[in-house]
Every structure is written in structure tokens, then in C-alpha cells.
Amino acid sequence: MASLDKKLGSILVKENRVKVEDMGRLLKKASTEKRPMSEVLVRENVISAADLLGVIAIHANLPPIDLEKVQINDELRDKIPEDVCQTCRVVPVEKIGDYLTIAVANPFDILKLDDIRIITGCELRPVVALEDKIEAALQSLFKSTSEAMSEILEDFDDADIDTIDHREEGDDLDLGNLDGASPVVKIVNKIILDAVNNKVSDIHIEPYEKRVVVRYRKDGSLMDVMNPPKKLQNSIVSRIKIMSKLDIAEKRKPQDGKIQMKLGNKKIDFRVSTLPVVFGEKVVLRILDSSNLTLDLDTLGFEQKCMDDFKWGISKPYGMILVTGPTGSGKSTTLYSGIHAIHKPDINIVTVEDPVEYTLEGVNQVPVNPIQGLTFASALRSILRQDPDVILLGEIRDKETIEIAVKAALTGHLVFSTLHTNDAPSTVTRMVDMGLDPFMVASSVNVICAQRLAKKLCDSCKQPVEVPEKRFLELGAKQEDLKELKDGVYKAVGCNRCAHGYKGRFALLETLQFTEQIKRKIIEEASALDIKAAAMEEGMVTLRRAGLLNAIRGKTSLEEILRVTMADG
Numbered sequence: 001m002a003s004l005d006k007k008l009g010s011i012l013v014k015e016n017r018v019k020v021e022d023m024g025r026l027l028k029k030a031s032t033e034k035r036p037m038s039e040v041l042v043r044e045n046v047i048s049a050a051d052l053l054g055v056i057a058i059h060a061n062l063p064p065i066d067l068e069k070v071q072i073n074d075e076l077r078d079k080i081p082e083d084v085c086q087t088c089r090v091v092p093v094e095k096i097g098d099y100l101t102i103a104v105a106n107p108f109d110i111l112k113l114d115d116i117r118i119i120t121g122c123e124l125r126p127v128v129a130l131e132d133k134i135e136a137a138l139q140s141l142f143k144s145t146s147e148a149m150s151e152i153l154e155d156f157d158d159a160d161i162d163t164i165d166h167r168e169e170g171d172d173l174d175l176g177n178l179d180g181a182s183p184v185v186k187i188v189n190k191i192i193l194d195a196v197n198n199k200v201s202d203i204h205i206e207p208y209e210k211r212v213v214v215r216y217r218k219d220g221s222l223m224d225v226m227n228p229p230k231k232l233q234n235s236i237v238s239r240i241k242i243m244s245k246l247d248i249a250e251k252r253k254p255q256d257g258k259i260q261m262k263l264g265n266k267k268i269d270f271r272v273s274t275l276p277v278v279f280g281e282k283v284v285l286r287i288l289d290s291s292n293l294t295l296d297l298d299t300l301g302f303e304q305k306c307m308d309d310f311k312w313g314i315s316k317p318y319g320m321i322l323v324t325g326p327t328g329s330g331k332s333t334t335l336y337s338g339i340h341a342i343h344k345p346d347i348n349i350v351t352v353e354d355p356v357e358y359t360l361e362g363v364n365q366v367p368v369n370p371i372q373g374l375t376f377a378s379a380l381r382s383i384l385r386q387d388p389d390v391i392l393l394g395e396i397r398d399k400e401t402i403e404i405a406v407k408a409a410l411t412g413h414l415v416f417s418t419l420h421t422n423d424a425p426s427t428v429t430r431m432v433d434m435g436l437d438p439f440m441v442a443s444s445v446n447v448i449c450a451q452r453l454a455k456k457l458c459d460s461c462k463q464p465v466e467v468p469e470k471r472f473l474e475l476g477a478k479q480e481d482l483k484e485l486k487d488g489v490y491k492a493v494g495c496n497r498c499a500h501g502y503k504g505r506f507a508l509l510e511t512l513q514f515t516e517q518i519k520r521k522i523i524e525e526a527s528a529l530d531i532k533a534a535a536m537e538e539g540m541v542t543l544r545r546a547g548l549l550n551a552i553r554g555k556t557s558l559e560e561i562l563r564v565t566m567a568d569g
Helices: 001-016 020-033 037-043 049-060 076-077 082-088 110-118 131-141 145-153 181-197 232-242 304-315 331-342 376-383 399-410 424-431 438-444 467-474 478-485 516-523 528-537 543-552 558-564
Strands: 090-096 098-102 123-128 162-163 202-207 212-217 220-224 255-263 266-278 280-288 317-322 348-352 364-367 390-393 414-419 445-457 463-466 490-491 502-515
Touching: 001 020, 001 037, 001 049, 020 037, 037 049, 037 131, 049 123, 076 090, 082 090, 082 110, 082 131, 090 131, 098 110, 098 131, 110 123, 162 376, 181 202, 181 212, 181 255, 181 266, 181 280, 202 232, 212 232, 232 255, 232 266, 232 280, 304 317, 304 331, 304 445, 304 502, 317 331, 317 399, 317 424, 331 390, 331 414, 331 445, 331 502, 348 376, 376 390, 376 399, 390 399, 399 414, 399 438, 414 424, 424 438, 424 445, 424 502, 424 528, 438 445, 438 516, 445 543, 445 558, 467 478, 467 543, 478 543, 490 558, 502 528, 502 543, 516 528, 543 558
Parallel strands: 098 123, 317 414, 317 445, 348 364, 348 390, 390 414
Antiparallel strands: 090 098, 162 255, 202 212, 202 280, 212 220, 255 266, 266 280, 445 502, 463 490
16 A cells, blocks of 8 residues: 555645655654554544545545444445455445445555456445555454354354254264364354255355355355355365265265255255365255245246146146256246146156155155166156056156157156257157157147246336337237336346345246147148247247246346347247
8 A cells, every 4th residue: 555655645745734754754654564654644643534534535536434334234245355355455335236335445546446347347436435444344344254153153053953864873973073073063054044044046065275165046146155164164065964974985976965954843855966176075955945835836927828738738638748948947846836736636646756856745756766777767667557647757868768758648647747958849859859750749748838937126126228119029029018018128236135136036938739730740840940930820928928028017127038038039
């Protein structure tokens, strides 16, 4: 901060607040003591802190701020890296939309402000604060990791969280032989408890060279939440391995396990995966909270045409219902909801899953175990000898499985399953590519669905934005869809109640009902584009159009719809 010290000296001499010879002595004193010039000036009674702040603010043409009277939100820690804050002597104060207010000690260093603007991707609104106040605010905002951890765990009660059946006879859960054993158990419990309370879908524990980062995935986006001490890294991983019955001595190979825990009155399952990386083992826990599983079809929010097609498909006594889409697009929820809708005491429902994510009352669920030779195909063969009415296959991965599934659908069974394809029409091509005869595809399938999850706009901060009707028509909307376009559409802004302008997610569904015309096209080996064109003539609502309808209604933004349906336009 030598440049700021000299700048301050120059300003104060120019305003006759201090003599030139005295300023030389004060500059030397600040340099010798390695203290900010502003602190030395106030301590030597050359100028009061308030007057000094006023002088800097006037010359920088920026408003001053008293950081002692400002409550800084801890969430702002992630806006500017700690090392940047310390080096540039800045404190993030508030973020509204794309505008970030920062308190700066040296408002005259334009280059550093430009660097911060690039790092944050935000428009900056600088305010001026004295350096000692900046230092105090930084210490409060970026406490040492161990101090922060102690504070987090101070009032935490281990009784809030119990592990159910997490060890076999002889398993040793005492981490007393590990460094920092006592806090390790509490840290892991705290990480899990906070994740469940915040309705997080995944927990990531990532080791780097000098730090460990804990991140939560919420509404599809990852966010940093905690930095446990680096020295506890191996202990934390070992604790999770013990809880999930994994080999704590094996650190060179990936491992998979599961944990079942009781939090209050809720039982929650976790899928655990470890992966060796450069600086240790990365751990990911997928949270499977059945209490958050909504099995009512009508609450899924699909477009009416799509909902009617899906209900038509599951109402048939036999045939296939396929739900396609990438990992994490809500396919399992839709399938479970379909099973729940048709579940009756007089029918036998069997599922084959890898793994069983949620247990369903009255449904026979089989977990795949390839090590023991229980694959989707072998399990499906055995299931067909169990007198099933309805079969749910977690995923169709190979030719053998799809051939057995199709035969089951043709011999009086209703079969639910998933495939990884971009949209509903291209699923037909994929099935033929896997070795099925087009006639078999046309005869066995009732309906194919393609699904995506899109983020909901935060109602507290979304702002209207004008978009020409022509733009909607170009993207795939129909003229009748624009009747709902009254106040324009909305864009994401961001506030302290949401993550970058979005809060929660909802599903988009595209359905391809196998009508006589569609079956004829498939038997004629028409392309996916021809099948899509024929389906749209019959009223099929594409993923893109379903998304545009929700943007028109103000549920999400146009940018979000283009993001999730980029391959479907």
C-alpha cells in the first residue's frame, strides 16, 4: 500500500493538513512499523479517522462507508477470492443483480479495480473505507478455517443425527487413531445435516493442494459452502468410508457404497462414491430423500397435452413407456409417479434398478449386482418367471436388455424404462440402431417421453424484459401461444433469497404418442426428423415449445429455456 501512503501524503500536504517535513517522518514511521499510513496519521493525532475518510472520499469522488455499522452477508465470501481481497484490500459489501458494492482502501488504483471487475464478472460500485476497518472486516469475513469450524460445531448436538446399520459386527467407528478425531465426526455430521436441511441433491468433498472444499449441488448448480482444515482431509474421507462400509485402506481405486441415516423422524439414503485424484480422494454423496419425492402425476406441472399422452400410455394393459434424457433430468421421479398412479392391490409390480433410489410400498424392487452376475438382462429374465403385470427397468443399456423388454411388452406386460437420447423422435432411431426391427418398435411402444429440468425464476427479484413476438415464433412457439404474453417475459437478477436469480426447478416433458400415423412412419423407416414433423402435425408439444410456454407465463427465463433445450430447437 506504499502507493496509497504517498497519495495520502500528497493530498494532506496539498490541503495544508500537515507539513512536508512532518509527512516525510510519518511516511518513514509507517514504513518501519509496516502499518498503513492512515493508521499512523490517526494515531499521531494528525487527523481524525472521520476527517481522513472524508478527505479520501472527496478526492476519489466516491461515497464513504463505516464498515463497523454494516452487516456483511457471509454468502458474499464467494464473490471475491480471499487472496484477492487481502491483496487488493477490498471487502464485498452487497450484491444486487449484476452490481457488486465493494469497500476499498485505495480507490485510486484503477488497475486493481479492473482486475476485480474481471474476476467477479460484475459491475462494481466502489465505496471508500479506512484500511484498518477493511482489515477488521476481512478478518471477520474470512476467519481461519479452524476457527470457523469450531464456531460451526460449538452448539451442534450429535444426537440430532444417527447412523442406521452403518457398521457390521467388529467395525470400529472410533476415529481416535486419526488426527483431530473428535471434530471429524461432528464435521461430517454437520456437512450432511446442513445439506439435507437445505434440500441439496449432492455433496462434493474435493481435495486440492492446500485446501479442502465442500460444495453442495442445489437446483442443479454447485456452490462452495465450507473449507475444512486440510489436515483433517484423510480423516473426513475415512469417516465417510466407515459409515458407508467401504475399505478405508484402499485409496488407489474408486469405491461405491451407501449410507442410511435417520435425521429426526426421516430416514434418508445416501449413495457414496469415492474417486482418487491428484491430492487425495474426492467423495460425492447423492442424497435420496424419499420425503421430498412427489408421486402425484398432476403435481409435476407438465403441459396438458403431454400429461394426457403419458396417462394414455400408462393406462394400457401392456406396451412400453420410455422416458429419455440426460442424468439428473428427473426421469426416475416421472417413472415412479407413473408406477404410483397405476398401483393397485390386484397387480404385481416389479422393478430392476441400479441402485434402488427410493423404496415404494407394495412394489418388489430388485437391486442390480453385476459382480454377482445380476444384470438388467438376467434380472429381467427372472422377473418374467415371477408373474409380473408391470415391470420397471431402471435403464436399457444394451441390445440383450432391450430385446427382452420388447418381448415382455408384446406378451402382455406394461414396461417402464429409460434411455439416454436427446428427444422423443430420435429414441426410435436409437432403438433401431440397437438391433430392433422397426416393426417390433412400432408394435411394442405406447409412448416415448423426453424430459429436462429447468430452473424457476425467483419471484422476489425477477425483472420484466421486452422480447419481440417474432423472436418466440423463430424459436418454435406458435401464434396461439402468444395469447398468454401480456406483460412480457422475465429475466434473472439475483438477491439474497435465491441463487443467481433462480430458486427451485420444474420439469419439461415432450411426448411422442404412438398413433397409427407414427407407427406407419416407423415401419417405413422414416428419419427422426420425419417422425417429429408427423408428430407435430398431430399436436406434439416439443421440449422447446414447452419451455417457451413457461417463459411466457413468467415461470422461467428465455435464457434458461435456450440453455436446457439447446439441442432440441
